[in-house]
Amino acid sequence: MAPEQSPPGVRIRGLTVAYRTPAGELPAVCGVDLDLAPGTITGVVGESGSGKSTLALSLLNAVQPPGRIAAGSVEIDGLGDVVALGGEGLRRARGRHVGYVFQAAQNSLNPLKTVGKQVLDLGRSHGVADLRGLLADARGLLDRMGLDGARVLDSYQHELSGGMRQRVGIMLALVLNARLVVLDEPTTALDMITQATILRIVREVHAERGLTTLVITHDLGVVAEVADRLAVMYGGRIVEQGPTRQVLAEPRHPYTRGLLRAIPRLVGDIAEARALPGRPPTLADIPADGCVFRERCPLRMDACETGSPPVVTRGSRSAACHAVRDDEGDRPAVAATTGEDQS
Amino acid sequence: MITGTGITKTFRQRGGVLGAREVPALRGVDFTIPKCGAVSFIGESGCGKTTLGRIIAGLETYDAGEIVIDGVAMSSLSHRRRQPYFRRIQLIHQDPYSALNPTRTIHQALAAPLALRARQTGRPRSWTDERARELLGLVGLDPDYVLPRYPHQLSGGMRQRVVIARALTVDPEVLVADEAVSMIDVSLRLGVLALLKDLRERLGVSVLFITHDVATARYIGTDGELYVIYRGQVVERGPVETVISAPVHPYTQALLSAIPVLHGLESPGEQRVVPLEASGEHPDGCLFAPRCPFRTERCENERPTLGPAPGQEGGTPQEHACFHPERRSVVAVPVSGR
Amino acid sequence: MSVPVVPEAGGAAAVRRNFWRGVWRVMRRKPSRMAGAVILVAFAFMGVFGPMLYPDPLPRDTNALYAPPSLRHPFGTDFEGTDVLALVVTGSRYVLLTAVVTAVITVVVGAGVGLFAGFRRGRWDTVLMRLTDMKLTIPGLPLLLVLSTVWKFTSAVEMGLVLGLLGWGGVARAVRSQTLSLRERGFIEAARGLGLSTTHIVGRELLPGMAPYIAMNALVAVTGAVYAQVGLFFLGVLPFEANNWGVMLNLAVFGGGALTTTAALPYLLAPLLAILLLTLGIVLVVDAMDEIFNPRLREE
Numbered sequence: 001m002a003p004e005q006s007p008p009g010v011r012i013r014g015l016t017v018a019y020r021t022p023a024g025e026l027p028a029v030c031g032v033d034l035d036l037a038p039g040t041i042t043g044v045v046g047e048s049g050s051g052k053s054t055l056a057l058s059l060l061n062a063v064q065p066p067g068r069i070a071a072g073s074v075e076i077d078g079l080g081d082v083v084a085l086g087g088e089g090l091r092r093a094r095g096r097h098v099g100y101v102f103q104a105a106q107n108s109l110n111p112l113k114t115v116g117k118q119v120l121d122l123g124r125s126h127g128v129a130d131l132r133g134l135l136a137d138a139r140g141l142l143d144r145m146g147l148d149g150a151r152v153l154d155s156y157q158h159e160l161s162g163g164m165r166q167r168v169g170i171m172l173a174l175v176l177n178a179r180l181v182v183l184d185e186p187t188t189a190l191d192m193i194t195q196a197t198i199l200r201i202v203r204e205v206h207a208e209r210g211l212t213t214l215v216i217t218h219d220l221g222v223v224a225e226v227a228d229r230l231a232v233m234y235g236g237r238i239v240e241q242g243p244t245r246q247v248l249a250e251p252r253h254p255y256t257r258g259l260l261r262a263i264p265r266l267v268g269d270i271a272e273a274r275a276l277p278g279r280p281p282t283l284a285d286i287p288a289d290g291c292v293f294r295e296r297c298p299l300r301m302d303a304c305e306t307g308s309p310p311v312v313t314r315g316s317r318s319a320a321c322h323a324v325r326d327d328e329g330d331r332p333a334v335a336a337t338t339g340e341d342q343s
Numbered sequence: 344m345i346t347g348t349g350i351t352k353t354f355r356q357r358g359g360v361l362g363a364r365e366v367p368a369l370r371g372v373d374f375t376i377p378k379c380g381a382v383s384f385i386g387e388s389g390c391g392k393t394t395l396g397r398i399i400a401g402l403e404t405y406d407a408g409e410i411v412i413d414g415v416a417m418s419s420l421s422h423r424r425r426q427p428y429f430r431r432i433q434l435i436h437q438d439p440y441s442a443l444n445p446t447r448t449i450h451q452a453l454a455a456p457l458a459l460r461a462r463q464t465g466r467p468r469s470w471t472d473e474r475a476r477e478l479l480g481l482v483g484l485d486p487d488y489v490l491p492r493y494p495h496q497l498s499g500g501m502r503q504r505v506v507i508a509r510a511l512t513v514d515p516e517v518l519v520a521d522e523a524v525s526m527i528d529v530s531l532r533l534g535v536l537a538l539l540k541d542l543r544e545r546l547g548v549s550v551l552f553i554t555h556d557v558a559t560a561r562y563i564g565t566d567g568e569l570y571v572i573y574r575g576q577v578v579e580r581g582p583v584e585t586v587i588s589a590p591v592h593p594y595t596q597a598l599l600s601a602i603p604v605l606h607g608l609e610s611p612g613e614q615r616v617v618p619l620e621a622s623g624e625h626p627d628g629c630l631f632a633p634r635c636p637f638r639t640e641r642c643e644n645e646r647p648t649l650g651p652a653p654g655q656e657g658g659t660p661q662e663h664a665c666f667h668p669e670r671r672s673v674v675a676v677p678v679s680g681r
Numbered sequence: 682m683s684v685p686v687v688p689e690a691g692g693a694a695a696v697r698r699n700f701w702r703g704v705w706r707v708m709r710r711k712p713s714r715m716a717g718a719v720i721l722v723a724f725a726f727m728g729v730f731g732p733m734l735y736p737d738p739l740p741r742d743t744n745a746l747y748a749p750p751s752l753r754h755p756f757g758t759d760f761e762g763t764d765v766l767a768l769v770v771t772g773s774r775y776v777l778l779t780a781v782v783t784a785v786i787t788v789v790v791g792a793g794v795g796l797f798a799g800f801r802r803g804r805w806d807t808v809l810m811r812l813t814d815m816k817l818t819i820p821g822l823p824l825l826l827v828l829s830t831v832w833k834f835t836s837a838v839e840m841g842l843v844l845g846l847l848g849w850g851g852v853a854r855a856v857r858s859q860t861l862s863l864r865e866r867g868f869i870e871a872a873r874g875l876g877l878s879t880t881h882i883v884g885r886e887l888l889p890g891m892a893p894y895i896a897m898n899a900l901v902a903v904t905g906a907v908y909a910q911v912g913l914f915f916l917g918v919l920p921f922e923a924n925n926w927g928v929m930l931n932l933a934v935f936g937g938g939a940l941t942t943t944a945a946l947p948y949l950l951a952p953l954l955a956i957l958l959l960t961l962g963i964v965l966v967v968d969a970m971d972e973i974f975n976p977r978l979r980e981e
């Protein structure tokens with residue numbers, strides 16, 4: 001079923017997306033550089049308002065007014081720079097090249113139409129000739145995800161549970177054979193068992209169909225389960241990225257460290273869990289100059305007040321923090337582990 | 344102390360031509376909330392956690408069973424006489440935004456119940472302002488900043504603290520926290536959890552914690568008790584640490600196995616249990632049998648009841664409802680050397 | 682946590698002061714709103730003080746019947762030589778007073794019935810809503826015509842009373858459905874759990890959420906009432922005893938032949954202009970209601 005060619009890679013460079021607000025135009029995503037290597041799952045983690053959904057939407061040049069892509073480029077293999085794309089070409093690309101599972105996909109199905117009808121609508125709007133084949137594909141995908149495909153296609157949204165709707169969302173993103181898939185908060189509002197099921201499905205479908213996948217979430221556990229690479233977002237910037245296991249084992253940015261410590265675990269000394277002080281910034285109070293995290297940072301120093309922290313790249317990992325550079329000398333272990341890349 | 348025995352609740356949904364459909368939400372649940380205790384209900388979506396929490400807070404009726412608060416059986420009291428008892432049990436809603444009236448400032452939100460309290464206890468009106476500040480301080484907020492503000496001007500974590508402060512205005516003995524942190528920013532969650540834990544220690548309130556995330560339940564109190572609920576029935580209960588480290592019921596094991604593993608820091612438990620896709624129904628059998636990887640014929644024809652788990656010595660007993668109890672280690676273990 | 686220092690809230694007074702400051706901010710956001718407010722204030726002023734500016738009865742200038750607009754008579758004169766502007770101003774009191782009484786009754790009865798039915802649910806709800814439905818099916822104008830044969834509506838308050846009692850049905854229904862959806866919200870449940878009184882819950886927790894809606898309805902009811910009574914007088918079903926815009930229109934059309942000759946045209950247009958201006962003022966102000974009563978939009 002999977003097409004022959006290799007999965008597409010994505011290169012995001014200097015991406016800045018701004019929203020027009022009463023207080024002027026404010027960047028929700030600011031100078032983001034991110035590569036999605038072909039055939040990998042990349043996870044973007046960040047708190048509410050950190051700009052994750054905005055970043056994901058710019059992947060299809062689908063940021064809605066009052067937002068706009070103010071600068072930067074998004075190169076997708078086989079499509080070119082989507083920021084320059086427009087009109088019909090762009091519409092085609094959505095769905096065919098890039099499958100998108102929206103945040104709260106549980107509630108984004110049309111309540112008045114059966115799932116099957118919605119698949120047909122999707123097919124027609126993309127000019128698919130073989131609609132029967134499309135339905136068969138849809139059923140196959142649903143069956144693959146452990147559902148009774150025929151029954152689900154005949155169901156309305158309210159007849160499906162949250163986990164089932166999420167799987168329908170994934171099916172709709174894949175049914176046109178998109179090879180680049182964006183999942184925005186695929187498991188929020190689902191319970192643990194359903195979440196584990198969805199994550200397993202994401203991993204399996206990703207491998208079987210040869211996809212490039214971007215998973216967006218606020219839950220470090222979710223990326224830890226599915227993603228090969230991890231990017232941590234804070235205040236519209238990517239503050240740290242690298243192979244998931246390495247970042248989790250040896251976080252460099254103080255925010256990543258703080259976030260990891262703030263997750264209560266099932267084993268070990270529970271008293272070790274520590275809350276992060278302060279609160280995440282909103283669009284209006286993201287500092288324009290200096291490090292975005294400094295208000296909550298335990299390592300805050302003078303350099304953080306002005307000048308954005310430089311992105312320090314070592315091997316396959318990078319972090320944007322003044323303190324990380326200073327750390328370098330007395331933490332040789334960090335440098336040592338960066339060489340070995342996990343597969 | 345609050346005890347419940349045999350709490351049963353069935354919702355009747357009006358639907359279609361065929362008339363009412365019955366949704367059994369709770370099937371004879373027993374529980375005990377000790378003074379200053381920490382009790383957690385865990386289970387997947389739709390298992391009846393919220394319904395049980397609302398019943399305990401007096402916000403929902405129940406069909407059968409009995410709730411006893413400080414030795415007084417609620418069924419023996421009129422609706423009016425029952426109210427003061429249930430007022431000691433305050434519910435913290437999941438959604439801190441809808442739990443606060445968007446048209447009223449925090450000052451107004453706290454002043455109303457405090458004024459009532461002042462009247463009941465014969466305190467002067469001026470006491471309310473003082474008490475409002477005291478309570479906000481207690482939940483870790485700056486009264487000067489928070490009081491004149493509207494809910495939308497506060498972050499999720501601050502709002503949830505205000506909701507907790509409001510619940511504290513009536514000097515409750517139990518706080519029922521229904522998914523109290525699931526809608527709050529990740530970095531702020533632990534702060535609210537720590538507050539609940541702190542209130543337990545400082546004010547001696549009991550916390551009834553409702554969640555599907557076992558790790559947060561553990562944070563509220565490692566000395567607490569855990570109730571695992573499946574489709575309206577308690578399938579396992581016991582001390583938090585015991586249930587986590589040595590679960591007996593396959594459903595508990597599935598629930599614990601589903602918690603994401605922080606690869607790199609931890610490695611997955613050896614005997615992770617993945618539940619099956621539900622197949623068939625066994626009206627008289629074990630409720631979990633259709634999804635249980637370890638089911639036998641007996642499970643399909645007979646329903647197990649809660650009983651003591653094998654191999655226990657003293658302490659709070661661990662109980663389970665399974666014909667084939669077996670301890671399995673399913674929880675992720677930290678990578679050695681860390 | 683870095684926390685800006687905010688002066689201590691001195692209880693209810695401070696909240697009220699902040700509210701009016703917020704209202705001022707909202708009104709200033711769009712010039713159109715200020716214009717609307719100015720118009721409404723002008724009309725209120727006219728209704729209250731206008732009649733005091735003129736002698737009663739109004740002087741007649743028998744040399745200038747149906748005089749064209751001039752400096753002395755900006756809208757000309759009527760068939761008796763009375764200044765039309767003076768007629769509009771003195772006539773405004775009856776019209777506006779009726780409108781205000783109507784609006785108050787519509788809103789008080791409508792919101793009261795809606796809140797009670799929605800909050801109590803059950804039997805009360807059924808009975809009240811049946812009543813509302815019944816009321817909604819009674820056609821207003823024919824009933825008014827019938828009523829006017831037995832009742833002369835000499836005072837504006839009586840007129841407003843009747844119009845108000847005919848008009849609360851829509852508000853009641855809408856408020857009820859809003860109440861039904863709001864009462865499921867967490868904060869209402871929390872208030873009940875805290876043991877707060879029903880009066881508090883309905884008056885302080887539910888009502889403010891519906892304030893924009895109620896205020897809009899009140900304003901719209903004002904225009905409705907103006908149209909209704911002007912229409913009644915224009916049709917001539919009611920005996921004219923007092924000076925009033927509807928009477929003016931009636932006399933201009935049926936007495937002065939304003940539709941066929943130009944002489945009485947200013948006499949016809951002046952009250953129409955007043956009605957239009959009032960409607961415009963209301964439309965412009967209604968636009969601000971949402972922002973005034975929603976703290977999120979107000980504080981911004």
Ligand SMILES: Nc1ncnc2c1ncn2[C@@H]1O[C@H](COP(=O)(O)OP(=O)(O)OP(=O)(O)O)[C@@H](O)[C@H]1O
Pocket residue numbers: 019020021028046047048049050051052053054055065066067103218282283
């Ligand atoms: N239409 C809009 N107009 C103005 N600001 C917006 C708009 N959409 C988003 N924003 C702002 O942009 C920032 C980033 O929003 P975004 O939705 O990308 O965050 P997110 O990381 O996806 O958060 P969440 O976890 O809540 O989904 C936020 O501060 C948000 O307030």
Ligand SMILES: Nc1ncnc2c1ncn2[C@@H]1O[C@H](COP(=O)(O)OP(=O)(O)OP(=O)(O)O)[C@@H](O)[C@H]1O
Pocket residue numbers: 191354355356366367368386387388389390391392393394395555
């Ligand atoms: N008001 C109601 N009317 C009808 N059915 C209801 C009502 N409230 C709950 N139910 C049903 O009762 C069952 C238990 O619901 P409950 O909300 O207690 O579950 P929960 O464990 O809190 O789930 P979640 O984790 O999703 O919050 C569900 O099947 C639900 O559909």
Ligand SMILES: [Mg+2]
Pocket residue numbers: 052053054103184
């Ligand atoms: Mg988002």
Ligand SMILES: [Mg+2]
Pocket residue numbers: 392393394521
């Ligand atoms: Mg619930």
